[in-house]
Amino acid sequence: MSTPDERPRPAYGEYATPEEQRARMQHAPPASPPAPAQPGPVVPAPGAPAARGHLIDRIVTVALLAYGAFVVVSTVFELSDFTAFADAWMKTMGITGSFTTTPQSQAWATAGVIVFAIGWIVTALISWRVMARGKRAWWIPLVGAVVSWIVLTICLTIPLVADPAVIHWFDQQTAR
Known part of the structure; x- marks a missing residue:
């Protein structure tokens, strides 16, 4: 038995002082080596900016959006006088x-321009969000441009093909 002054003999080092523990660890056999780290996806550190994505993709995407903005603004000015635009189109077609x-013709042109501008805005927002996630976005302005042009073309074609001079020209073309 032990006396009340004596502590029981420590098992597994629970009564060892920190110095005794460090000394014992230096003489212990080495533990098995840690497994090599497996390469995995790169995760940004907390607080770090989102993945930057590819620089060239960002440059191309921003350049396409800038060009699209220029086209939208110039189209707004060109279609502000739809009659002049339609006369120039008819002259080009040989009508x-x-x-x-x-x-109604100016209303269709105005609706087309509004949809065209909204198409650019939606395209820009989607592009920025995709780039913020670090994904490739160069194709988004191209798809947005195609969809917007199709809608604008439909809006402009409706009043153009309803014009009497254009209808007469089509009749002459089909009679040949």
């Missing part, structure tokens, strides 16, 4: 006569 302006 004689002048465009008959109606309130």
